[in-house]
Amino acid sequence: MVGILALITVVAGGLLRVSQHNSYTLGDYAVDNPSLAYQTAEPSPTPAPTPVVDNSNENATENLQEGSSMAETTVLTGYSLNGELLSDQRTTLSDGFYYEPLSEKLQRYITGVSYPATVDNSDSSSETLLKSVEISYDDLRYVHIRHYNFEGNPAEGELICNKAIAQDLTEIxxxxxxxxxxxxxxxxxxxxxxDDLASMEDNNTSCFNYRPVEGTSSLSKHALGLAIDINPFYNPYITYNKDGSEKVSPANASAYADRTSSFPYKIDENDLCYQLFKEHGFTWGGHWNSCKDYQHFQKVVE
Known part of the structure; x- marks a missing residue:
């Protein structure tokens, strides 16, 4: 205590000299009292941070199977846009596996992309019919599924298909x-x-896409939502030229055109995916003669 009073007295005296003699600066004071002028206080101990509980993601995993990782949770576009539908319009097989009609928001999202724009509204005073479409929005269904990704973790997925095979796909x-x-x-x-090629190159499993068969003007079964491509990069589409050469699509998947080789994700007759689609009445593009479409399953409906 005595030491503290002495320190206060010295500092006060120094400051008094500064106030009484304008020529005496703080620099002069520092020279006269170096041990005091450059003395620093010890820092106060930093209090430990108070734990904060973040409940913002509490509900984010309620629809995922126990053991799944939040890192694998993807915000699906169709799921977000179809949220306005009532639950009584949904057909559920099991938690996370269901199908339902397309909401107006989802219809607008796919129009001009996977579903053709049938009306030109660029002129606000009139509507011009662009083309007729062989399938209506009412004939399509949004399908929500779960699957295991290539890291072996549960993930969510979504498809649009013909309503005639919605139950089949959900069960498969x-x-x-x-x-x-x-x-x-x-x-x-x-x-x-x-872009079907971009989807294949990214090894994306997909179904509905209103497009012709590659290299033709005929509509693909994908255009009717009756065909699906599974792990397409590892199960490419192969056509044969008259000279005996082959064209592989996607081109950078040519290493998987040789089906005598063994590699992961290959679909053949021993594969579970093939067996399930066959049980549900689908045919496999791997059995075709004029070309081979190892990723492709389709179903003919009445």
Missing amino acids: FYELYCNEYQLEKVLLIDEYDG
């Missing part, structure tokens, strides 16, 4: 999920601007 993907069959990603083709 449920069985694949129960057997931890791996699909790298299952996203709407609209995420790729309707």
Whole structure:
């Protein structure tokens, strides 16, 4: 205590000299009293931070199976846009596996991308019919599934398909999920601007896309929502030229054109995916003669 009073007295005296003699600066004071002028106080101990509980994501995993990782949770476009539908319009097989009609928001999202724009509204005074479409929005269904990705973690996926095969696809993907069959990603083709090649190169499993068969003017079964491509990069589409050469699509998947080789994600007759689609009445493009479409399953409906 005595030391503190002495320190106060010295400092006060120094400051008094500064006030009485304008020529005496703080620099002079520092020279006269170096031990005091440059003395620093010890820092106060920093209090430990108060723990904060973040409940913002409490509900984010309520629809995921126990054990899934938040890192694998993707905000699906179709899921977000179809949220306005009432639950009584949904057909549910199991938690996370269901199908339902397309909401108006989802219809607008796919129009001009995977679904053709049928009306030109650029002139506000009139509407011009662009083309007729062989399938209506009412004939399509939004399908939500779960699957295991290539890291072996549960993930969510979505498809648009013909209502005639919606139940089939929901059941097939449920069985694949129960057997931890791996699909790298299952996203709407609209995420790729309707570009089938871009979707294949990204190994995206997809279904509905109103487009012709590659290299022809004939509509693909995908245009009717009756065909699906599974892990397409590892199961490419192959056509044969007259000279015996082949064209592989996507081109950078040529290493997987040789089906005598063994590699992961290959679909053949021993594959669970093939067996399930066959049980549900689908045919496989791997059995075609004029070309081979190892990713492709389609169904003919009455």
